[in-house]
Amino acid sequence: MISSIVSKVKQKQIAQLVANRKRIDGRGLTDYREIKVEAGIIERAEGSARVLLGKTQVLVGVKIDIGEPFSDIPDQGVLTVNAELVPLASPTFEPGPPDENSIELARVVDRGIRESKAIGLEDLCITPGKKVFVVFIDVYVLNHDGNLIDASALAALAALLNTKIYNYELKDDEIIRKPGYKPLPIRNYPIAITFGKINNQLIVDPWLEEEQVMDARLTMTIDKEGNICSIQKGGSGYFTTQQILEAAKIAKERATELRKLVVET
Amino acid sequence: MKSLPTFFESKELVTPGDLLAEGDYIAGENTYQEDKKIFAERIGLVEYDNRKVRVVALRAFYIPRVGDVVIGMITEVGFNGWEVDINAPYTAILRASDVLERGFRPQKNDLLSILDIGDLVIAKVTAYDRGSNPVIKISEPGLGKISRGQLIKVTPTKIPRIIGRKGSMISMIKRETNCRITLGQNGLIIISGKTREDEQLAIMALRKVEDESHTSGLTDRIAEMIRKEKEGRRKNVQT
Amino acid sequence: MSKPEKLLDKKGLRLDGRKLDELRPIKMEVGVLSNADGSAYLEQGKNKVLAAVYGPKEVHPKHLALADRAILRCRYHMAPFSVEERKSPAPSRREIELSKVIREALEPAVFLEYYPRTAIDVFIEILQADGGTRCAGITTAALALADAGVPMRDLVVACAAGKIEGKLVLDLMDLEDKYGEADVPLAMMPGINAVTLLQMDGSLTLEEFQNAVKMAMEGCKQIYEEQKKALRARYIAIKEAINE
Numbered sequence: 001m002i003s004s005i006v007s008k009v010k011q012k013q014i015a016q017l018v019a020n021r022k023r024i025d026g027r028g029l030t031d032y033r034e035i036k037v038e039a040g041i042i043e044r045a046e047g048s049a050r051v052l053l054g055k056t057q058v059l060v061g062v063k064i065d066i067g068e069p070f071s072d073i074p075d076q077g078v079l080t081v082n083a084e085l086v087p088l089a090s091p092t093f094e095p096g097p098p099d100e101n102s103i104e105l106a107r108v109v110d111r112g113i114r115e116s117k118a119i120g121l122e123d124l125c126i127t128p129g130k131k132v133f134v135v136f137i138d139v140y141v142l143n144h145d146g147n148l149i150d151a152s153a154l155a156a157l158a159a160l161l162n163t164k165i166y167n168y169e170l171k172d173d174e175i176i177r178k179p180g181y182k183p184l185p186i187r188n189y190p191i192a193i194t195f196g197k198i199n200n201q202l203i204v205d206p207w208l209e210e211e212q213v214m215d216a217r218l219t220m221t222i223d224k225e226g227n228i229c230s231i232q233k234g235g236s237g238y239f240t241t242q243q244i245l246e247a248a249k250i251a252k253e254r255a256t257e258l259r260k261l262v263v264e265t
Numbered sequence: 266m267k268s269l270p271t272f273f274e275s276k277e278l279v280t281p282g283d284l285l286a287e288g289d290y291i292a293g294e295n296t297y298q299e300d301k302k303i304f305a306e307r308i309g310l311v312e313y314d315n316r317k318v319r320v321v322a323l324r325a326f327y328i329p330r331v332g333d334v335v336i337g338m339i340t341e342v343g344f345n346g347w348e349v350d351i352n353a354p355y356t357a358i359l360r361a362s363d364v365l366e367r368g369f370r371p372q373k374n375d376l377l378s379i380l381d382i383g384d385l386v387i388a389k390v391t392a393y394d395r396g397s398n399p400v401i402k403i404s405e406p407g408l409g410k411i412s413r414g415q416l417i418k419v420t421p422t423k424i425p426r427i428i429g430r431k432g433s434m435i436s437m438i439k440r441e442t443n444c445r446i447t448l449g450q451n452g453l454i455i456i457s458g459k460t461r462e463d464e465q466l467a468i469m470a471l472r473k474v475e476d477e478s479h480t481s482g483l484t485d486r487i488a489e490m491i492r493k494e495k496e497g498r499r500k501n502v503q504t
Numbered sequence: 505m506s507k508p509e510k511l512l513d514k515k516g517l518r519l520d521g522r523k524l525d526e527l528r529p530i531k532m533e534v535g536v537l538s539n540a541d542g543s544a545y546l547e548q549g550k551n552k553v554l555a556a557v558y559g560p561k562e563v564h565p566k567h568l569a570l571a572d573r574a575i576l577r578c579r580y581h582m583a584p585f586s587v588e589e590r591k592s593p594a595p596s597r598r599e600i601e602l603s604k605v606i607r608e609a610l611e612p613a614v615f616l617e618y619y620p621r622t623a624i625d626v627f628i629e630i631l632q633a634d635g636g637t638r639c640a641g642i643t644t645a646a647l648a649l650a651d652a653g654v655p656m657r658d659l660v661v662a663c664a665a666g667k668i669e670g671k672l673v674l675d676l677m678d679l680e681d682k683y684g685e686a687d688v689p690l691a692m693m694p695g696i697n698a699v700t701l702l703q704m705d706g707s708l709t710l711e712e713f714q715n716a717v718k719m720a721m722e723g724c725k726q727i728y729e730e731q732k733k734a735l736r737a738r739y740i741a742i743k744e745a746i747n748e
Contacts, residue, residue, distance in 0.1 A: 136585075
């Protein structure tokens, strides 16, 4: 169908299945689709990774530049996350400046990395107050089949782990490149786990048609210690306190599993 | 009789721009003529039938034809009828007058209660020309709202292969999976069975026909696949 | 990146070891995205290009529609991480110009008159760039159009020729384009010998230009064979699997 509306017949099927703790593709309520992570596929970028989550495809590129620090934190590097919902990924994406969905996606991925202190921003300082490394993380959604947040966050982490900064020498305020690279120091491994709510049931990793049917979304980002470092509720529905606490428990378990796809334990 | 050049074997795979024949030929479906040359417009299997050259497309979308039975989804409810997505470049129109008795004055609320956004219908194309959108009707036996089943989408040009010679392929699949299967000429198919497993099996068979439509011996291979799957299921139940 | 000392070595080979008239290694795959009506992915040397087609579908807003034919819309866009220095995601003037010339390279191939009042949208994303991306984009977009079942007169294929250190070369990479003397991108429909894109940067004598065009067309013909192979691949693989 060209339209992005889910048919009434299918809406009923999804709801009925969920009530019986099943999903259309045979998954359990808290199961992820098949995930594939490929790192280093864009050699031009300082770091890159592609994640396939079911049919959802997200590509993340990391570029490193030299710039000025913010005046109130002169000894810290700069981290900036941008997300593009490019029109080829879905009939519902229009070309143009980032809309609220693409901005929310970027900021949720950013929050996970920043709040978990995955990158030590002090490590990126070259000359305090004058020169620091600027890390650009660009999230590029290539095919939207649901749960862009988890796929993007996972790809961003894999891309960061793949990122190298060139060696340099400071001579009278000039930055001289030296041969060789060193990996970007990564101190934490935040993993985002997203839930949807259908018929008052929580499901993990909603697929596109489930997203169109669910009434609310909850993302929890868990760091390597098992602490929650960021949360985002989306959609116009609501969650009960019980559901939120249950989600936190499930998120912690799932995050440990997903992390293994990106980090060797 | 002098034999004029054709450049491919019958049922060979061709791509857009391939020169299919030169000389006194007629350009059939998915081909075009320039000077005395016939070229392919789409990727597909070329067929030579006397003087006519055509390509059975493997990748194509649906263009409505009057008389086609199609499956569609309501996308808009208006004052005089509904807009229906029939998986074609043009949205189809279903007029309220087709569904309601004559003399009835439709109001928007009433239309919503008959067919709402997201409802699926089996319909027939009653009118279509280049200047306007296709018109469909559901007021005939066998047509109307669909209340259950799984919907899949295949390339519309594969529907004849799914039907098979004298309906042999589709009857076999229906029989072996115990499912009701309604085929839309627009490539949409509704499968309704007693269990989800039966429906999944029918879907598997239909997808296999779609993937392998360019090969021969297909009916036997599909029957074999269904048989193997059912056997596998019996074993699983027993263990 | 700083200017290399030489673009051609003592043996007359290029920085990546290629001969003057040699194409970069090329790889193509069709049907790589599940949402688009047609899609294709291409690698040519370090170039990585993804193209997708949506349509034909009704145009919104309606005033853009043409009564007697479809409109072709094209967006050429580079990912921020595709180039050496990160590029802002907002469309640059270069991307806007390229979107136009690429559209005009593809339009002559498509039977737009078959689908009045509709739009066919072509999206080209450059995931990694190393010179010649407009040509790679056109080649990939043509595959995506065929994959979408859009009827075409012929596949469109593109390749550039140019001049570096006095010698004519085929398929320039970024360094050669930046520091060479001329770059001539060309797109054509080989079956009907129609050139649909032709641009030039730099300076060439008339004779050099004629030879460059001939060279680019040769390159196009080679890439055209790869396009056909890529479109057939899926079906041939299935046939072979069955015959085993």
